[in-house]
Amino acid sequence: MQGSGRWHRLAWMGAAAACVVLAGCASSRGPAPVEDRAPVNGAGAASPAASGLPTTDASGKPLPGIENLGKPGYYAVRPGDTVRRIALDTGHSWRDIVRWNNLDNPDRIEVGQVLRVVPPVAGAPLVPPPAVAGTGAIPPATTTPVTPPVVAGATPPAKPAGNPPAASGEDDLGWIWPAQGALIAGFDDAKNKGLDIAGRAGDPVLAAADGKVVxxxxxxxxxxxxxxxxxxxxxxTAYAHNQALLVKEDQSVQKGQKIAEMGSSDADRVKLHFEIRRQGKPVDPSRYLPARP
Incomplete structure (x- = not known):
């Protein structure tokens, strides 16, 4: 009996120790981290090494574009990414992303692959071609006017009469509301990247400003x-959950043009989810839309 009691005490102590070890493991693990998408436009993109992404494929071959890792204007593909999602987050057409990266199949990109997400020639100066010797050919003028040197004592050339027109602000696009229903959800940077507008199936969805379908x-x-x-x-701008799309990619549209019919696709009710993205980043549309009466 004494041996049996001792065995039970040892078993109990062992079980208690195991519980302590398991509790320590659980507490050290903590809750599952919430994914914070790294910026995809500019120099702040997370590197595969920093985020645990691979740098080679299964055969050990370097992933496409890995030589551009960490450079401004490039993005390392993360789990769950698609070309269309990356295009939305960078403010470009997905077809541009495909073209800039010479992708054979836009539906096949690899985790860790590095993609260009800005135009290849963005910011490149215009260089005129040289004149052909002996032909007298004059190269075409560049878009940047050349200022002649000022000669001491000379009268400077007269400036054109009047002031140049002031450039309109980049935010001033004459925005309008894309639908007439009641606002059922406002912008929340953590939970809702735009506005949710109620309506009935088939209600018109309008372009909020002039633009092109990407x-x-x-x-x-x-x-x-x-x-x-x-x-x-x-x-x-993004217009989601429609029941019918009335425009095609690459089509130009005018402000107020009916581009879709409201619906409930991939939603729990009929509504329009409307986003404004500034340089790929969701912003509060109520800052740009006119006040409702």
Whole structure:
């Protein structure tokens, strides 16, 4: 009996020790981290080494574009990324991303692969071609005017009469509301990247400003039937959960034009989810849209 009691005490102590070890492991693990997408435009993109992403494929061959890792304007593909999602986050057409990176299949990109997400010639100066010797050919003028040197004592050339027109602000696109229904959810940087507007199936969805269709389809999970318009080099707008799309990619649209019919695709009710993205980053549309009466 004494041996039996001793065995039970030892077993109990061993079980208690195991519980302590398991509790320590659980506490050290903590809650699952929430993914914070690294910036995809500019120099702040996370490197594969820093984020645990691979730098080679299964055969040990370096992943495409890995030589550009960490350079401004490049992005390392993360789990769950698609070309269309990256294009939305960078404010470009997905077709541009495909072209800039010579992708054979836009639906096949590898985790850790480094993609160019800015135009290859962005900011490059215009260089005129040299004149052909002996032909008298004059190279075409560049878009940048050349200022003649000032000669001491000479009268400077007269400036054109009047002042040049002031450049309009890049934010001033004459925005309008894309739908007339009640606002059911406002912008929340953590939970809702735009505005949710109620309505009935088939209600018109309007272009909020002049622009060009850079995406029309259902390839982005969570958005349903989606249209993305590019308005200039700064702004995109997104129109999600439609039941019907009335425009095609590369089509130019006018402010107020009906581009879709409201629906409930990939949503729990009929509504329009509307986003304004400034240089790829979601911003509060209420800052740009006119006040409602």
């Amino acid at each position: 995406y029309a389809g259902a390839g982005l999970r969570g958005y349903g039937n989606l249209i993305i318009l590019k308005h200039n080099n700064t702004f995109l």
